[in-house]
Amino acid sequence: MGDGAFADRGADLQLVGIEKRFPGFTAIENLNLTIPAGSFFALLGPSGCGKTTTLRLVAGLEEPTNGRILIGGADVTNQKSFQRPVNTVFQSYALFPHMTVLENVAFGLRRRKIEGPVAKAHEALLLVELDHLAHRKPQQLSGGQQQRVALARAIVNRPALLLLDEPLGALDLKLRRQMQLELKTIQEEVGLTFLHVTHDQEEAMTMADTIAVMNKGRIEQMGEPQQLYELPKTAFVANFLGQSNLFTGPVVSTTSTAIAVDVSGQKIVVPLGRAHRVSGEVTIGVRPEKLTLHVDAPAHDSGRNAMGPGKVIDVSFSGVSTQYLVAVPSVGTLVVFAQNMAFGPAAHVGAEVWLSWNVDHGFGLDDDPADTPRFEADLDTKTIAQQRRSSLITELEEA
């Protein structure tokens, strides 16, 4: 990146066959990812799944064990961190304690010899509503304020690729919404590429063009928010993004448009186009809000799947909707979200109910029902010792 000028547009990011091993632990395994220029990409996953590690690899703060990183088509795998056109909002903020807030924000601008660093830093601080604290030291700010300074310090540089590691985690709901809006505006205005790490699925779904769900160092599924939600590929995604009712059973018949699965004696139909596996044991599912509750056995309808009878074991009211837990013998407990169209619950605890849903709302997972953990930590001491040794040798060779 040249000195003295901002990036005029975002750059695309390509991760090719990235693998990252720490001594005794594989944090990332065979990660392939392409983020188009100018998109808002969210990386979603549970704690410890390798999100921060992925960002550190892109920023150049960590070296991949294998694989290549391309930014804007240029291979940056061997570039040093300070040469990459990338800025990071760190999960731990990492604000320089010996500088004022203003100097922190102006740091990157000064290094790149951008004109008027102080004015631009003030602008960025105004954006995060902290300009009145510009002359304080970071340790005199609250956690949320520090987080916003970290945001301003990265955004002010207008990098072609901005990495955000849970940038809004410490903010209250109102401020969070506001910052989400600001981020989205900045991103769209300049057409920058954002790689946003979060474990807030709602944030990911409302802000991102594309979401990748990560689990145990792998991308489980990637796609537009709605597609990911409506057609999850794995049980992990089905349960990490919202809630799901999942059933397993053998495929008993296949037509040109659908498969039928035997779930403990009840025949459930899933459209062929929505099923990832079409033979043998399969896992199928449906979202809780797609279920309809019946107090009488529903009449047979080829367009709907029915299940029941079951017993209501819990009813919890949450304003717009009510959540019912229904225990269906030999199938398990199902979750139902019902809109509160009328006063009072449709069924009380202990009532016998049936459930039905539109055949087109079901989905079939790609998981093998007898799934085993994908990869285990190779934690025996011999392996650790070997990895330590080899990493030490490479390091000494470099030095």
Added chain:
Amino acid sequence: MAFAVLASTAPSTTSAPSSDPVARRRSPVALFLLLPGILYLVLFFLTPLVSLLLTSFQAPREFGDIGQYDYAFRWQNYVEVVTTYWPHIVRSFSYALAATFFALLISYPLAYFIGVKARRWPLLQSLMLVLVIAPFFISFLLRTLAWKQLFSDESYVVQSLKALSLLAPEAHVTGTAFSVIFGLTYNFIPFMTLPLYTTLERLDVRYLEAGNDLYASPFQVFRKVTIPLSMPGIVAGTLLTFIPAAGDYINASRDFLGGTGTQMMGNVIEANFLVLQNFPAAAALSILLMTVILVIVGIYIKRSGTEELL
């Protein structure tokens, strides 16, 4: 262990809230706990200091022997020592400054390596720290004498240098400014390294990563982030080196690495006190040394902006 003690006295890098309300409240318990320390200071610091001050104004006894003085207010003592010994005073501070500079130059990379680079290998870290303090196991005097041997005209070092024509045939190493500054640097390196190590050891590398991420080259990160964050260690180390080096009289002594042209204030004080028995002059020089050091240290701390850390 020596560095454990230093670690507790060296100021902290992280700016912990300095105004702890509990610590600020005056309590009789705190006063009581301070009592032994205060008594000690009064007995062994304040009393000799007052005595020294009084001595520095003494006048020779009329018709008395050499070394007989009476209490007076003879401020001319100060004028006399300054006019007589100003080259030694200047030399003291310039040698101490040079030694501090070289010690910092050598110690910083060393402390950085032990405290930051070697973090992943705790065993190496401990081993190197032991090596830094290992010289303390041998007497200061013996070590300095050993250097005198190494630098003597008959030593292999000097002979080889002369054989290689890197040194003129009639040149000496001992008795020069070089050997005195060398000795001072060598002897005070552990005092510089340990406080530097204690601050660098706590340096959060995430700040360095943030600097890298914000387009700062490794050198810029060092200048803009590492140095300011290790300032407390630098201040502590330079003070622990500069103050004793300015008053040192072993290295510059003719019996060790010095010569007639390298005498420092310490040597003059020693000579006045033990040989010439001019106690007022010795006392005046001591007071002068102390005052100048206090002034220099005060300005230094003010300028380096670390007063809240000390």
